[in-house]
Amino acid sequence: MPKLIEIRTQVVRQSMRMAFTTALGSKTVATSVLVRAILDDGSAGLGEVPTSFVMPHETVEVIRHTIRQAGNILRGQDIYTALIRVPALRGAFAPCLMTISGLEVALLRAMLASQGKTEFVRWGGHRERIQTDITIFFTPQDEPLQRWIDQAIDTGFTTFKVKTSGKVKQDVEFLWQVRDKIARRLERFTLRLDGNQGYTAASLEKMFSRLDRLRLAYELFEQPLRKDDIEGLMRITAIAPVPIILDETIFDSRDVRFAIENGLGHGVNIKIAKSGFIESEAILKLARQAKWKTMIGCMSETMVGLSAGILFAAGRGSFKYVDLDSIHFFPHLPRYGPIEIAGPEYVIR
Numbered sequence: 001m002p003k004l005i006e007i008r009t010q011v012v013r014q015s016m017r018m019a020f021t022t023a024l025g026s027k028t029v030a031t032s033v034l035v036r037a038i039l040d041d042g043s044a045g046l047g048e049v050p051t052s053f054v055m056p057h058e059t060v061e062v063i064r065h066t067i068r069q070a071g072n073i074l075r076g077q078d079i080y081t082a083l084i085r086v087p088a089l090r091g092a093f094a095p096c097l098m099t100i101s102g103l104e105v106a107l108l109r110a111m112l113a114s115q116g117k118t119e120f121v122r123w124g125g126h127r128e129r130i131q132t133d134i135t136i137f138f139t140p141q142d143e144p145l146q147r148w149i150d151q152a153i154d155t156g157f158t159t160f161k162v163k164t165s166g167k168v169k170q171d172v173e174f175l176w177q178v179r180d181k182i183a184r185r186l187e188r189f190t191l192r193l194d195g196n197q198g199y200t201a202a203s204l205e206k207m208f209s210r211l212d213r214l215r216l217a218y219e220l221f222e223q224p225l226r227k228d229d230i231e232g233l234m235r236i237t238a239i240a241p242v243p244i245i246l247d248e249t250i251f252d253s254r255d256v257r258f259a260i261e262n263g264l265g266h267g268v269n270i271k272i273a274k275s276g277f278i279e280s281e282a283i284l285k286l287a288r289q290a291k292w293k294t295m296i297g298c299m300s301e302t303m304v305g306l307s308a309g310i311l312f313a314a315g316r317g318s319f320k321y322v323d324l325d326s327i328h329f330f331p332h333l334p335r336y337g338p339i340e341i342a343g344p345e346y347v348i349r
Contacts, residue, residue: 001078002041002114007071007103009064010034012302014330018148020137020300027053030300030329033063033099037106039079045109048305049102050273053196054248058098066099079111086278090252097251098299101276105308108277119308120338120348123315128348130314132324133159133192136178140170149181152328156343159190161222161323166198172210179216191217192321195224197248201232208241220321222269222295223247233264243267243293245321251275253282260290267293269323272308273301280312288318295321303327303336310339310346 013031020027035047049063070089074082086104093100112122134157139145152160162178164171175193182189199207204224211218220243225232227248237244243266250256250268252275259265268287270280287294296313298306309324327341334340340347 001080002039002043003076003078004037004074004082004107004110005040006038006075007067007106008036008038009067010036011060011064014302016300016329017151017331018137018139018144018329020329027300030302031060032302032305033060033067033102034304035067035102035106037079037103037110039110039114041114043110043114045106045111045113046304047102047105047107047109047308048273048301049099050299050301050305052098052299054274055098058096062096063099063102066093066096067103069093070100070103074107079107079114083107083111086276090276090279098274101273102305104276104278105272105305118338119311120315123312124317125315126317127314129345130310130319130322130324131159131345132322133157133161133190134325134328134344135194135323136160136162138163138165138171138174140174142177145178146181149178150185153182153185155328156345158186158188158344159192161192161194161325163194163196164198166195166203168199168203168207168210171207172214175211175216175218176214190219192219192222192323193224194222194247197223197226199224201225201229201235204236205239208239212241218242220245220267220293223249230262230264233259234262237263237265240266245269245293245295247271247297250283252279253286256283256286260286260292265292267295267320269295269297269321270319271297271299272312273299273305277308277312284316284318293321294319295323297323298326300329301326302330303332303339307336307339311348314346314348
């Protein structure tokens with residue numbers, strides 16, 4: 001088994017086509033740290049650690065420092081041993097879970113490269129095509145909103161995940177505006193809502209009521225309350241008119257087990273960027289056993305990180321909702337490795 005001899009990092013920054021705005025903040029440039037794991041047989045694997053409003057302490061400096069520390073622990077070990085030590089690293093560097101997840105992706109890809117295997121086959125090779133939704137960010141500005149919606153429709157999207165602010169009145173007005181703009185061009189489309197922890201249980205109940213009166217249809221509501229608002233999540237899960245999909249509440253299998261046992265939602269958004277492969281597999285297994293709805297999601301990643309989610313989702317072939325759209329936030333090529341980007345569809349060749 002080849003040994004891990006080096007781990008390198010590289011910072012990448014990309015301007016976004018539209019301001020990434022949620023209840024947690026706004027940005028126009030996405031910053032990530034790429035992680036390259038190099039083996040003594042010449043094989044290498046590349047992972048990505050995006051910076052995020054969800055984990056504000058994982059700055060570029062902290063990410064690179066954590067990778068150096070983890071590298072000192074793993075260097076010289078055979079790649080299989082390095083991989084099975086990842087759960088221990090998640091405990092040792094608990095504040096930096098996305099950093100360890102990006103490292104895990106790099107390590108797994110290095111091992112697969114040394115074995116001449118592909119990620120798609122590693123995860124089961126079930127579906128050669130998957131289709132994603134696209135995010136509509138909250139903005140009070142009409143012109144960029146119209147431009148983004150038109151661009152998404154021209155690209156072929158029919159499912160839209162709309163970010164909200166957590167303020168009921170302006171969110172209802174914004175959603176009605178979004179719905180109207182889309183309806184002018186599409187006869188059939190689907191809306192999904194993402195609260196990014198912006199509401200309280202009381203304000204969300206008002207939101208449900210307002211949307212119901214307006215007969216504004218939406219398929220699900222992702223993480224509307226604070227990730228640690230246990231009582232509130234229990235309350236709204238019991239009365240919600242659509243599935244409540246947990247995101248920030250769940251980082252590992254312990255979190256999803258607790259959420260399932262306590263009725264904190266109806267489903268989970270699994271992200272390789274925050275949970276890595278090992279925990280994502282465990283979360284998926286528990287969610288299936290509980291008959292929870294499963295979504296595969298992403299952060300503001302380049303194709304380095306996003307491809308891990310695409311190949312995992314296509315390989316497993318069992319996610320009800322696919323939210324792997326970050327590459328559309330940036331100018332991009334039509335292909336990355338085995339993945340062809342065909343509008344909202346990813347085709348594995």
